[in-house]
Amino acid sequence: MSAPRAVALVPARAGSERVPGKNVRLLAGHPLLAYAIEAALQSGVFERVVVSTDSEEIADVARWYGADVPFLRPAEYATATSPDIEWLSYTLPRLEERFELFAIVRATNPFRGPEAIRRGLEQLLATPEADSLRAVELVKQHPGKMWVLAEDGRTMRPLLDQSHLEVAWHAGQYQALPPVYVQNSALEIAWTRVVDETGTREGRVVAPFLTRGYEGFNVDDEEDWERAERLVAAGAATLTVVRRPPYAPGS
Numbered sequence: 001m002s003a004p005r006a007v008a009l010v011p012a013r014a015g016s017e018r019v020p021g022k023n024v025r026l027l028a029g030h031p032l033l034a035y036a037i038e039a040a041l042q043s044g045v046f047e048r049v050v051v052s053t054d055s056e057e058i059a060d061v062a063r064w065y066g067a068d069v070p071f072l073r074p075a076e077y078a079t080a081t082s083p084d085i086e087w088l089s090y091t092l093p094r095l096e097e098r099f100e101l102f103a104i105v106r107a108t109n110p111f112r113g114p115e116a117i118r119r120g121l122e123q124l125l126a127t128p129e130a131d132s133l134r135a136v137e138l139v140k141q142h143p144g145k146m147w148v149l150a151e152d153g154r155t156m157r158p159l160l161d162q163s164h165l166e167v168a169w170h171a172g173q174y175q176a177l178p179p180v181y182v183q184n185s186a187l188e189i190a191w192t193r194v195v196d197e198t199g200t201r202e203g204r205v206v207a208p209f210l211t212r213g214y215e216g217f218n219v220d221d222e223e224d225w226e227r228a229e230r231l232v233a234a235g236a237a238t239l240t241v242v243r244r245p246p247y248a249p250g251s
Contacts, residue, residue, distance in 0.1 A: 003045075004099075004100035004101050004125075005047055005097065005098075005099045005100050005101070006045055006046050006047065006099055006100065006101040006102065006103065006121070006189075007046055007047060007048045007049075007050060007095065007097075007099040007101070007102050007103070008040035008043075008046040008048070008049040008050065008102075008103050008105045008117075009050055009051075009052055009088070009091065009102055009103065009104055009105070010033070010036050010037060010040065010049065010050070010051045010052065010062070010067060010104075010105050010106070010107060011051075011052050011053075011084070011087065011104065011106060011107075012033050012051050012052065012053045012055075012058050012062065012107055013052075013053060013054055013055070013058075013073070013078040013082075014053065014054055014055035014057070014058060014078065015054075015078065015079070015080060017080060018220060018221040018222070019219060019220075019221060019222060019224075019225055022107075022108070022219065022225075023053075023058055023061075023107050024057065024058060024061050024247075025225070026246075027110060027225075027228060027229065027232065027239070028232050028239055029246050030065075030242045030246055030247070031061050031065075031247055032107050032108070032110060032219065033051070033058065033061055033062060033065070033107045034061070034065045034242050034244075034247070035107070035110045035239055035240050035242065036105050036106060036107040036109070036110075036112075037049055037051070037062060037065045037066060037067045038065065038066075038114075038240045038241070038242050038243065039105065039112060039113050039114050039116075039117060039240045040067075040103070040105045040114075040117065041066055041067075041114075042113075042114040042240065042243075043114035043115075043117035043118050043121075044114070044118070045117065045118060045121050046103070047097065047099070048068055048095070048097070048099075049066070049067045049068065049105075050067065050068045050069070050070065050091070050095065051067045051068070051069050052073050052087050052091050053069065053072065053073055053078075054072055054073045054074070054075055054077075054078035055072075056072070059072065060247075060249070061247050064244065064247045064248075065242070065244055065247070066244065070094070070095065070096075071094060073087050073090065073091070074090065077090055084104065084201050085195070085199065085200060085201050088102075088195055088201055089195060092192055092195060098192075099192055100191060100192060100193075101121075101124075101189060101190070101191055101192065102189070102190060102192050103117065103120075103121070103187065103188065103189040103190075104187070104188040104189075104201070105117065105187065106185045106186075106218075108185055108218050108219045108220070109184070109185055109186045109187075109215070109216065109217065109218055109219075110217070110219065110228060110239055110240075111213070111214040111215055111217050111228075111231075111237045111238065111239065112186040112187060112211070112215045112216070113215075113238070113240045114240065116186065116187060116211065116212075116215050117187060119209075120133055120135070120187045120189055120209045121189055123207065123209060124189050124207060127207045129205055130203075130205050130206065130207035131190060131191060131194045131198075131202065131203025131204055131205045131206065132188065132189060132190030132191065132194060132201070132202040132203050132205075132206050132207070133187070133188070133189045133190070133206070133207040133208075133209045134183055134187075134188050134202060134206050134207075134208065134209060135183065135184050135185070135186040135187045135188065135209045135210075135211050135215070135216055136181040136182060136183050136184065136208045136209065136210060136211070137181060137182060137184055137210065137211050137216045138179060138180070138181055138182075139180045139181065139182045142169070142174060142177050142180060143159055143160055143180060144158075144160055144162070144169025144170060144172075144177050144178075144180075145169060145170045145174075145177075146158070146159040146160070147159060147170075158170055181208060181210075184211060184216035184217075184218055185216075185218050186209075186211050186215050186216045186218075187209055187211075188201065188202070189209075190202055190203060191203070213237070214231065214236075214237040217231075217237065
């Protein structure tokens with residue numbers, strides 16, 4: 001039985017607000033986008049690596065590092081509030097080939113390498129009941145210890161109802177609480193049929209992909225960017241080795 005045809009989709013819109021120019025900002029000599037493209041290419045599981053962007057500049061960078069940019073994303077699908085399903089629904093039907101699987105490989109996770117992508121795909125293929133797989137990690141701030149303030153701010157109540165418990169979660173140790181996982185943006189893989197069938201990127205049954213180490217580290221703001229630089233400088237986190245020379249505008 002042959003492996004299903006898969007495409008890597010790397011979203012890279014131009015209008016990042018919290019980290020201006022994030023996708024093309026240099027980290028260890030290469031644009032952030034380069035590490036996502038290289039991780040997807042080096043994973044060896046995709047027939048194509050396609051970057052979805054609304055920017056000619058980002059498209060040039062993407063092509064330099066070996067990705068395809070067959071067309072630009074319309075501006076209305078590249079706003080700060082645009083859901084992924086919009087650009088996915090626009091992109092998938094416009095590709096020349098028909099793929100059975102797609103993966104969203106975001107540039108914002110520079111420490112997610114090719115091994116994580118291979119591991120995720122193997123897990124999804126071994127979980128036939130799942131429509132998709134999504135990266136998650138254990139929460140550090142447990143919802144059992146979260147509170148909601150009354151309108152007047154004078155009192156508060158637990159976010160989660162704990163009246164049925166002998167010992168409330170907010171009164172217990174973290175280690176005694178039920179494990180809760182939070183999604184990160186390291187990896188999403190889904191069967192392409194779910195986009196048409198459910199109008200979502202994930203479908204109805206989602207398998208958990210547990211990230212390891214810094215695989216789930218996400219660059220959301222300047223503080224994250226500075227931490228990423230420190231992790232690289234200290235050798236605490238590893239970037240995918242980029243096999244191409246640094247991008248040179250106009251080349």
